[in-house]
Amino acid sequence: MKFTKMHGAGNDYVYVNCFDESLPTDIPALAQQVSDRHKGIGSDGLILICPSEVGHARMRMFNADGSESEMCGNGVRCVAKYVYDHGIAKEEELKIETGNGVLTLQCNLSGTKVESVRVNMGKPILTSADIPTLLPGDPPVKAPLNVGGKRLEVTCVSMGNPHCITFVGELSDAWVHGIGPLIESHEMFPNRVNAEFIQIVSPSEIIMRVWERGSGETQACGTGACASAVAGVLAGITERKVLCHLPGGDLELEWSDSDEVFMTGPAVEVFEGVWPE
Numbered sequence: 716m717k718f719t720k721m722h723g724a725g726n727d728y729v730y731v732n733c734f735d736e737s738l739p740t741d742i743p744a745l746a747q748q749v750s751d752r753h754k755g756i757g758s759d760g761l762i763l764i765c766p767s768e769v770g771h772a773r774m775r776m777f778n779a780d781g782s783e784s785e786m787c788g789n790g791v792r793c794v795a796k797y798v799y800d801h802g803i804a805k806e807e808e809l810k811i812e813t814g815n816g817v818l819t820l821q822c823n824l825s826g827t828k829v830e831s832v833r834v835n836m837g838k839p840i841l842t843s844a845d846i847p848t849l850l851p852g853d854p855p856v857k858a859p860l861n862v863g864g865k866r867l868e869v870t871c872v873s874m875g876n877p878h879c880i881t882f883v884g885e886l887s888d889a890w891v892h893g894i895g896p897l898i899e900s901h902e903m904f905p906n907r908v909n910a911e912f913i914q915i916v917s918p919s920e921i922i923m924r925v926w927e928r929g930s931g932e933t934q935a936c937g938t939g940a941c942a943s944a945v946a947g948v949l950a951g952i953t954e955r956k957v958l959c960h961l962p963g964g965d966l967e968l969e970w971s972d973s974d975e976v977f978m979t980g981p982a983v984e985v986f987e988g989v990w991p992e
């Protein structure tokens with residue numbers, strides 16, 4: 716199986732071109748094996764670039780633990796780069812089918828290759844039943860959540876996949892590694908959840924760290940950054956346009972008046988290989 720290692724703001728996945736490659740039947744096991752940073756290729760998960768009847772390609776994404784997610788913001792930018800750079804499509808505006816519908820992506824070129832991508836991530840999902848969470852409110856904004864002996868105030872948003880956002884005074888490992896896994900598996904989230912921790916710099920600038928459902932701490936989470944931008948507006952903390960600093964790079968976000976969230980960020984190809992050797 717040929718693969719390509721790519722990252723978006725340090726959120727790295729193994730990508731497989733399923734227009735050409737055939738896969739083993741147990742894809743969750745494959746995702747676990749290739750993601751292993753000691754015995755595999757090493758990544759936050761596995762992303763399949765598949766043929767689509769409604770777009771230029773279809774993305775399927777699997778976390779490092781083998782679970783499949785509906786959406787991946789950093790991943791869909793890399794899928795667009797792959798589709799354009801590898802000649803699957805010639806258009807700079809691409810339609811990619813995801814578990815959250817068909818998204819429109821605008822590729823920004825440097826020479827002949829895609830350097831960054833602006834994605835229309837669609838409208839945030841704000842009803843608790845659809846996020847899904849058992850917390851009250853549509854959506855829950857600054858809702859009380861008891862975790863690890865602390866009473867947090869959390870805001871929940873889905874970008875096709877579920878996110879639980881906590882605004883903290885100062886980011887720390889204690890938040891991300893101590894509280895993150897407890898939020899991920901909290902009984903209030905029937906499908907588990909991605910946990911974002913946000914430090915506010917100004918109404919238009921935030922710093923984020925994330926504990927991702929199924930992958931643990933990653934260098935960035937595109938859907939998490941979008942959900943946090945929406946949560947900041949809902950909580951009355953930030954403006955509709957924010958710059959988000961993550962350990963692996965920056966993402967630009969805008970919750971537009973049309974209710975759609977736009978994300979702009981980098982997409983990078985690192986190397987190609989064959990698995991298993």
Ligand SMILES: N[C@@H](CCC[C@H](N)C(=O)O)C(=O)O
Nearest residue numbers: 784787788789876936937938
């Ligand atoms: N890193 C991704 C999100 C990947 C999926 C997530 N862990 C989930 O299970 O929903 C992003 O950039 O959005």
